[in-house]
Amino acid sequence: MRLPAELLDAIQRVTDKVDRRKLAQATAQITEHYQAADFSAPAITTEAHRAAYLTVRLPATYAAIRHVFSEIRRHSADVEVCSLLDLGAGPGTALFAAAEEFPALAQATLIEADEHWITLGKLLTAESSLPFAPNIQWLKQDLRSGLSCQPHDLLIISYALGELPQPAAEALIRKAWNSAQKFLVIIEPGTRRGFATINAARTTLITNAATLFAPCPHHVACPMALAGDWCHFSQRVERTAQHRQLKGGALGYEDEKFSYVVACKDGVKPAGARIVRHPGKHSGHVQLTLCTPAGRLENKTVTRSSKTLYKQARKAEWGDLWKGDLWNDVGADVLSTARPDVTE
Ligand SMILES: C[S@@+](CC[C@H](N)C(=O)[O-])C[C@H]1O[C@@H](n2cnc3c(N)ncnc32)[C@H](O)[C@@H]1O
Numbered sequence: 001m002r003l004p005a006e007l008l009d010a011i012q013r014v015t016d017k018v019d020r021r022k023l024a025q026a027t028a029q030i031t032e033h034y035q036a037a038d039f040s041a042p043a044i045t046t047e048a049h050r051a052a053y054l055t056v057r058l059p060a061t062y063a064a065i066r067h068v069f070s071e072i073r074r075h076s077a078d079v080e081v082c083s084l085l086d087l088g089a090g091p092g093t094a095l096f097a098a099a100e101e102f103p104a105l106a107q108a109t110l111i112e113a114d115e116h117w118i119t120l121g122k123l124l125t126a127e128s129s130l131p132f133a134p135n136i137q138w139l140k141q142d143l144r145s146g147l148s149c150q151p152h153d154l155l156i157i158s159y160a161l162g163e164l165p166q167p168a169a170e171a172l173i174r175k176a177w178n179s180a181q182k183f184l185v186i187i188e189p190g191t192r193r194g195f196a197t198i199n200a201a202r203t204t205l206i207t208n209a210a211t212l213f214a215p216c217p218h219h220v221a222c223p224m225a226l227a228g229d230w231c232h233f234s235q236r237v238e239r240t241a242q243h244r245q246l247k248g249g250a251l252g253y254e255d256e257k258f259s260y261v262v263a264c265k266d267g268v269k270p271a272g273a274r275i276v277r278h279p280g281k282h283s284g285h286v287q288l289t290l291c292t293p294a295g296r297l298e299n300k301t302v303t304r305s306s307k308t309l310y311k312q313a314r315k316a317e318w319g320d321l322w323k324g325d326l327w328n329d330v331g332a333d334v335l336s337t338a339r340p341d342v343t344e
Helices: 006-013 018-035 046-076 093-101 115-126 167-177 192-207 240-248 304-316
Strands: 083-087 107-112 136-140 152-158 182-190 211-214 232-240 252-263 273-275 281-284 283-290 296-303 333-337
Touching: 006 046, 006 115, 018 046, 018 240, 046 093, 046 115, 046 152, 046 182, 046 211, 046 232, 046 240, 046 252, 083 093, 093 107, 093 115, 093 152, 107 115, 115 136, 152 167, 167 182, 167 192, 182 192, 192 211, 192 252, 232 273, 283 304, 296 304
Parallel strands: 083 107, 083 152, 107 136, 152 182
Antiparallel strands: 182 252, 211 252, 232 252, 273 283, 281 283, 283 296, 296 333
């Protein structure tokens, strides 16, 4: 996956204005900050930090957001997303991803506490050819003191919830859920900490009678969490030459790990189990680790003799929905059983 060309060009124009040495220092500082996941003080405070974020973090958060949006589009093709509300929008990453995935998108509201991000986001959108550019509204609001906005079809909180104290995060999720007409998306880094934030958000959503759309195929307690593991997915994203230079990496891509949850109104939950690990594709058989509608983790082996399913399994990727109802088959290797302590 790569950023749209015009967004890459706009980012390049922003970063060209920043001294190379300062940009390299700022990249090291924000990388260290995000690795430490210490949000007691803001990570991004200077022009160089913002330019570094646009170069080395935005492509990855964009890729994770598009992965999740494409999951919504794939499994609810008949639901139109016409409006977007982004909470903790930064430079407007989710807006650019939504514009690629939802052709009916006609209006967007972006809420952000930092006015420098708002200025930069306005610049990036002004330089884009988004057809609904006049209907993009930026609002300066601190999400810790509540949320004041109109309902929108799709709400997103990407890589921002973990920066809020737990009580504020919980209150925000409740308000966001009330303001979502169709979907609420929450994404965090695919670390233990990021997953813990997502799992807590998931519990809040279930307590508020939300229907989970993805990745969970059930509403009982997360079997990954019960097993002491963390549910996360991965999206490959191209690195620009400048990105490689700043991060000192030789590879032309990186794999962004992320955890997420999507809740939907109208109960349009897709049916199937979720593939929660890289499928093991071997000669004559494919091994899948599934999170099943029963709320269990199960290992499945699909052999060449199962013709159609085998074809599906060869194409299956980590994070996909697995529609075969194999989890009822004899021979399932149950890895864990969910306790029904969180129910619909
Ligand atoms: C890591 S950035 C993520 C930006 C964007 N959502 C993305 O996915 O690339 C986190 C953003 O959340 C914003 N943020 C953090 N706490 C906030 C708060 N209390 N109110 C509003 N925005 C906040 C930060 O200013 C920052 O722009």
